[in-house]
Amino acid sequence: MGIGRAHAKAILLGEHAVVYGAAALAVPIPQLTATASAGWSAGSAQAGAADNLSFTATGSVTRTMVTQVSESLRRLTAAFKARTGVTDEAHLDVIVDGTVPPGGGLGSSAATSRAIVLALANLFDRDLSDADAFDLVQTAENVAHGRASGVDARAVGASAPLRFQAGRAAELAIGCDTLLVVADSGSPGSTKEAVRRLRASFTGAGAQERFVERAGRLVDTAVAALAAGRAAELGAQLTEYHALLGAAGLSTDRIDALVTAALDAGSLGAKITGGGLGGCMIALTRPEHARTVTARLHETGAAQTWVVPLRRASGHV
Known part of the structure; x- marks a missing residue:
C-alpha cells in the first residue's frame, strides 16, 4: 500500500x-x-x-x-x-x-x-x-x-x-502578524465557467491588458506591504482585487455579502478566492478580531470557516 x-x-x-x-x-x-x-x-x-x-x-x-x-x-x-x-x-x-x-x-x-x-x-x-x-x-x-x-x-x-x-515559485517574506479567515459560501464555484466569462468580458481593444496590468499592480503592492508588515495596506489590496473580479462578473451576491460582513466586523480586507462564481472568500484579520469576524461570517450564511495564520508553516503535511 x-x-x-x-x-x-x-x-x-x-x-x-x-x-x-x-x-x-x-x-x-x-x-x-x-x-x-x-x-x-x-x-x-x-x-x-x-x-x-x-x-x-x-x-x-x-x-x-x-x-x-x-x-x-x-x-x-x-x-x-x-x-x-x-x-x-x-x-x-x-x-x-x-x-x-x-x-x-x-x-x-x-x-x-x-x-x-x-x-x-x-x-x-x-x-x-x-x-x-x-x-x-x-x-x-x-x-x-x-x-x-x-x-x-x-x-x-x-x-x-x-x-x-x-x-x-518563491517563498514570500512576511512581516505581518495577521490571520486569514476562510469562509465557504456553501455554493460551489466553476473555474471553467469563470474563465469563459472573464474572456467574454474583455471587450474592446486592450481590455485584457488593462485587467492584467491592474492585477499585477495590486499583487506587487501586496508583496511589498506583506514584507514590510503594513497589514492595513495589504488588506486594501485584497478588497480592491475583489472589486476587480466583481467587475468581471466573477463574484456572487452571497460572496459579496460575506465580504461586506467581514469588513464590517473589523477585517483589514476581504475578497473571493479561487476561480469564482461561488466557493470561498478570505478575510485578512488581526488575531484579536478573528472571533468576531468568524461569528459574523456564520451569521451571514457561511457554511464553514477556517482560520489560517499568515506565516511560514512548520512543515509539509
Whole structure:
C-alpha cells in the first residue's frame, strides 16, 4: 500500500491574471487535507474498473468530483508510469479521503491529484523530484480545468506562502502578524465557467491588458506591504482585487455579502478566492478580531470557516 498527502491552498491575490503571465500569491491551508492510498487489487474483474483502475472517494467529495477525478486518474497514472518507468499492469485500487471542499476555490482537484501521485510513488518505490510531482499534477489539472496556470499544483505541496509566476515559485517574506479567515459560501464555484466569462468580458481593444496590468499592480503592492508588515495596506489590496473580479462578473451576491460582513466586523480586507462564481472568500484579520469576524461570517450564511495564520508553516503535511 502506498500513501500520499497534500493540502488545500487559498489564493491571496492574482487569480485569473496568473494565467496571462501575472504573478499570484498563494497560501497553504494545512488543516484541510487530501490523503490517498494506492494498492494492488486481488482481482481485476470489477464492474466499471476500466484500464485496470478503481477509484473510491470519501470525505468532502461530490459525485461530480468523483467522475472528474476518475477520468483524470487514468491519464495521471499513465503519465506517472511513463515518467517513472513503471511497467506493472496489475489492477490498482486508489482511495482518497479529503476534507477540502470541492468547488471552493481551495485547490481540491490539485490536492487530490498530488496525494494520488505521491501514493503511487510510495507504492512503486519511486523518488519523485518536486518538478516531477508538479508536472504530473498539472497533467490532471489541465484535464479538470483546461489551461491551468500551475499555481494550484505548486501551492498544494508548499510549506509557506508563495509568489508564483510563469511556472516559478518563491517563498514570500512576511512581516505581518495577521490571520486569514476562510469562509465557504456553501455554493460551489466553476473555474471553467469563470474563465469563459472573464474572456467574454474583455471587450474592446486592450481590455485584457488593462485587467492584467491592474492585477499585477495590486499583487506587487501586496508583496511589498506583506514584507514590510503594513497589514492595513495589504488588506486594501485584497478588497480592491475583489472589486476587480466583481467587475468581471466573477463574484456572487452571497460572496459579496460575506465580504461586506467581514469588513464590517473589523477585517483589514476581504475578497473571493479561487476561480469564482461561488466557493470561498478570505478575510485578512488581526488575531484579536478573528472571533468576531468568524461569528459574523456564520451569521451571514457561511457554511464553514477556517482560520489560517499568515506565516511560514512548520512543515509539509
